[in-house]
Amino acid sequence: MSVDTVSLTGWGRTAPTTALRFRPRSYEEAAATVLGCGPRGSIARGLGRAHGDAAQNAGGSVLDMTALDRVRAIDAAAGLVVCDAGTTLHRLREVMLPLGWFLPVVPGGRYVTVGGAIGSDAHGDNHRAAGSFARHVTEFTLLTADGEVRTVHPGTPLFDATAGGLGLTGVILSATLRFRPVTTSLMAVDTQRADGLDDLLARMTRGGHRPYEYARIDLTARGRATGRAVLVTADHVPVHALPASARRTALALRPAPRRPGGLPFLSGLFGRLSASALNEIGYRSAPRSRTGELRSLAAFFHALDAAPHSNRVSPTGGRVHYAFLVGHGQEETLRRIVGRIARSRCPSFRAVLRRCGEGGPGWLSFPAPGWNLALDLPAGLPGLARFLDSLDEEVAAAGGRVSLTEDARLRPDALAAMYPRLPGFRALRAELDPTGAFRSDLSRRLSL
Amino acid sequence: MKDAFGAPQSLLVLGGTSEIGLATARRLIAHRTRTVWLAGRPSPALEAAAEDLRHRGAYVQTVAFDALDTESHETVLGKIFTEGDIDMVLLAFGIPGDQERDEEEPLAAVRVAQTNYTGAVSAGLVCAGALQAQGHGSLVVLSSVAGERARRADFIYGSSKAGLDVFTQGLGDALHGTGVHVMVVRPGLVVPDSAAARGTGGPLATIPFTRTPLVTTPGAVADAIVTGLRRRSETVWVPGALRAVMSALRHVPRPLFRRLPV
Ligand SMILES: Cc1cc2nc3c(=O)[nH]c(=O)nc-3n(C[C@H](O)[C@H](O)[C@H](O)COP(=O)(O)OP(=O)(O)OC[C@H]3O[C@@H](n4cnc5c(N)ncnc54)[C@H](O)[C@@H]3O)c2cc1C
Ligand SMILES: NC(=O)c1ccc[n+]([C@@H]2O[C@H](COP(=O)([O-])OP(=O)(O)OC[C@H]3O[C@@H](n4cnc5c(N)ncnc54)[C@H](OP(=O)(O)O)[C@@H]3O)[C@@H](O)[C@H]2O)c1
Numbered sequence: 001m002s003v004d005t006v007s008l009t010g011w012g013r014t015a016p017t018t019a020l021r022f023r024p025r026s027y028e029e030a031a032a033t034v035l036g037c038g039p040r041g042s043i044a045r046g047l048g049r050a051h052g053d054a055a056q057n058a059g060g061s062v063l064d065m066t067a068l069d070r071v072r073a074i075d076a077a078a079g080l081v082v083c084d085a086g087t088t089l090h091r092l093r094e095v096m097l098p099l100g101w102f103l104p105v106v107p108g109g110r111y112v113t114v115g116g117a118i119g120s121d122a123h124g125d126n127h128r129a130a131g132s133f134a135r136h137v138t139e140f141t142l143l144t145a146d147g148e149v150r151t152v153h154p155g156t157p158l159f160d161a162t163a164g165g166l167g168l169t170g171v172i173l174s175a176t177l178r179f180r181p182v183t184t185s186l187m188a189v190d191t192q193r194a195d196g197l198d199d200l201l202a203r204m205t206r207g208g209h210r211p212y213e214y215a216r217i218d219l220t221a222r223g224r225a226t227g228r229a230v231l232v233t234a235d236h237v238p239v240h241a242l243p244a245s246a247r248r249t250a251l252a253l254r255p256a257p258r259r260p261g262g263l264p265f266l267s268g269l270f271g272r273l274s275a276s277a278l279n280e281i282g283y284r285s286a287p288r289s290r291t292g293e294l295r296s297l298a299a300f301f302h303a304l305d306a307a308p309h310s311n312r313v314s315p316t317g318g319r320v321h322y323a324f325l326v327g328h329g330q331e332e333t334l335r336r337i338v339g340r341i342a343r344s345r346c347p348s349f350r351a352v353l354r355r356c357g358e359g360g361p362g363w364l365s366f367p368a369p370g371w372n373l374a375l376d377l378p379a380g381l382p383g384l385a386r387f388l389d390s391l392d393e394e395v396a397a398a399g400g401r402v403s404l405t406e407d408a409r410l411r412p413d414a415l416a417a418m419y420p421r422l423p424g425f426r427a428l429r430a431e432l433d434p435t436g437a438f439r440s441d442l443s444r445r446l447s448l
Numbered sequence: 449m450k451d452a453f454g455a456p457q458s459l460l461v462l463g464g465t466s467e468i469g470l471a472t473a474r475r476l477i478a479h480r481t482r483t484v485w486l487a488g489r490p491s492p493a494l495e496a497a498a499e500d501l502r503h504r505g506a507y508v509q510t511v512a513f514d515a516l517d518t519e520s521h522e523t524v525l526g527k528i529f530t531e532g533d534i535d536m537v538l539l540a541f542g543i544p545g546d547q548e549r550d551e552e553e554p555l556a557a558v559r560v561a562q563t564n565y566t567g568a569v570s571a572g573l574v575c576a577g578a579l580q581a582q583g584h585g586s587l588v589v590l591s592s593v594a595g596e597r598a599r600r601a602d603f604i605y606g607s608s609k610a611g612l613d614v615f616t617q618g619l620g621d622a623l624h625g626t627g628v629h630v631m632v633v634r635p636g637l638v639v640p641d642s643a644a645a646r647g648t649g650g651p652l653a654t655i656p657f658t659r660t661p662l663v664t665t666p667g668a669v670a671d672a673i674v675t676g677l678r679r680r681s682e683t684v685w686v687p688g689a690l691r692a693v694m695s696a697l698r699h700v701p702r703p704l705f706r707r708l709p710v
Contacts (some may be wrong), residue, residue: 012454018627059583408452
């Protein structure tokens with residue numbers, strides 16, 4: 001097992017802190033690390049794609065789980081996979097697609113570990129149809145503070161505390177996942193432009209029959225164009241829809257076309273100006289309306305990929321990711337917030353609106369029925385701290401919440417209103433982990 | 449823990465009655481700071497400062513701390529860190545001395561040097577060690593523009609700040625990569641916020657620099673510190689224009705510099 005002292009941040013590259021990083025290669029090494037951790041505790045870390053400080057632990061131990069990446073068993077008939085928690089979704093996709101199975105939920109691209117996806121109960125563009133990640137976990141093994149390894153099943157308090165539990169109940173060592181059947185590696189994609197927020201919400205509410213749906217909102221557009229967006233909906237292409245000649249290679253992994261790498265760099269350099277330019281390009285270059293475009297799975301999900309180091313391109317400091325959710329019927333709040341962001345002329349990037357369906361059982365799990373807007377902002381914007389605090393207030397007043405895995409700045413006292421099941425979570429932790437063997441910068445900052 | 453904007457939740461001010469220190473504490477309490485430790489020589493002023501911050505919503509404790517009693521620093525400061533993480537330490541104690549008297553009474557000059565330099569080295573090292581152990585935090589040290597180039601009018605104070613400044617820069621380099629952030633703050637002449645608001649008339653007019661834009665206030669220094677935390681700056685000049693002014697003044701030949709009205 002390798003050990004080193006490193007300075008770590010989340011994907012947003014704000015608030016670095018230093019920890020001892022252990023890289024266990026076996027469950028026993030992981031258990032030894034947890035039992036041997038000092039008074040500042042330990043926390044599991046996957047690929048560090050959480051934007052905030054969820055997977056770092058100042059002055060303590062961090063278990064880098066990426067060396068525990070074996071796919072242990074596959075049931076090709078039932079679509080079940082048993083794998084270590086450090087396995088990436090990218091790898092699982094490569095292994096399972098040729099067998100006719102696809103990831104049930106794809107959060108933020110491929111570079112996410114199974115442990116991270118459970119720890120943040122990640123959700124994807126198909127949340128309304130598929131729910132969040134934990135719904136597809138039939139069991140996992142959890143290394144708890146006492147050094148024991150427990151097998152945890154859905155429907156138990158430990159499962160519900162761990163799904164979205166940010167690594168604070170223990171270290172997930174392995175998991176059994178249920179995949180969804182597909183017959184081709186192609187997606188049929190519909191694209192349409194909405195010329196303002198009302199138009200967008202109407203289109204999204206009207207709905208279609210495609211399970212994947214997201215809208216890229218241009219939050220730099222103001223006036224009547226406020227909230228204009230490109231709405232993308234998609235579904236897997238069934239094999240019978242392909243011409244006979246293509247059916248033999250229906251499940252072949254098709255690489256995605258390369259994306260130009262230069263644009264995000266510009267975004268860092270020129271801030272507001274390039275934000276509106278990029279948003280403008282994004283909006284104008286999308287077709288007004290196109291249906292049934294065929295794209296490879298890679299190309300479709302590539303748009304969300306957080307490729308290694310792609311967060312380093314901004315020379316002007318870190319990013320803050322603001323991801324919140326308000327329930328159905330709270331469109332007025334959503335409208336107000338979108339309007340405020342647009343008027344504030346924040347150079348926001350990658351703003352995505354999704355409509356979430358039923359929430360999972362996770363006590364600190366983020367997704368719930370309603371509107372989920374997520375956007376990136378440069379952390380160096382003057383006045384941003386106060387601005388986001390005031391958005392939190394609107395979100396909380398509407399009964400909504402801010403995502404904890406993505407958070408790097410929430411006010412601790414705003415938490416209780418957003419996560420009503422927090423007392424249960426705290427009680428379970430107090431019982432399971434009385435000495436606080438599992439801690440993270442996030443848990444300290446928010447007193448979780 | 450500090451948030452993405454570098455706003456600390458807990459603060460330790462060394463020199464608990466310092467105008468600049470308290471102005472900074474007030475700013476930070478308006479952001480995320482909930483716990484404040486004011487370390488200083490026990491006095492009614494120290495208690496009054498604590499009371500004021502409590503009214504602003506922070507949980508405030510005072511601790512007896514004397515910069516000159518370096519023997520006690522390890523115990524006194526170490527104890528504070530055992531009670532919980534400190535996200536930011538503000539080293540704000542210091543005495544300007546009285547140049548004329550200090551030249552005549554070497555022991556008085558020694559006191560300036562010991563407070564501003566030796567005392568700060570000792571307290572700075574103790575805090576740096578504790579911050580390093582917790583793996584995060586900022587150490588913010590109030591240096592002074594007076595340490596940048598010797599002036600006839602205040603070189604005893606200036607030399608103590610020069611030592612402190614170099615010490616802090618070196619400490620920052622030593623702690624680079626440990627998660628601990630060290631920031632040197634170099635204010636120009638600091639006049640009370642109220643005097644600055646009243647304009648440059650009155651008794652202040654007799655102080656050199658008062659008419660120039662190089663005068664600042666505790667509030668402005670506090671704002672610069674908050675911005676510096678957000679940017680994780682290593683050096684902060686207040687006002688910002690001092691950076692350019694001083695880099696020019698640094699190269700003025702001594703015969704000429706002696707005759708400048710600075
Ligand atoms: C560009 C981008 C887009 C994204 N889009 C989405 C999205 O659409 N939907 C969504 O839900 N999320 C999204 N995310 C967030 C990402 O999916 C989650 O943060 C995910 O948890 C990251 O996984 P990771 O392996 O990198 O985990 P890390 O970031 O390393 O850790 C995340 C959390 O999981 C815990 N954890 C990690 N491994 C384990 C383990 N083995 N046992 C216990 N706990 C563990 C950590 O302690 C931490 O609290 C996006 C991120 C990026 C960068
Ligand atoms: N004012 C300026 O123009 C200016 C300009 C540049 C830099 N600075 C520096 O900025 C810092 C703060 O300035 P300020 O204007 O806020 O100063 P201030 O209001 O005069 O405060 C100085 C503080 O130092 C404390 N102190 C002095 N000797 C001490 C000792 N032996 N042990 C413990 N504490 C001691 C004082 O405590 P008591 O209450 O016990 O005396 C007081 O809290 C100082 O380091 C100063 O040198 C000031």
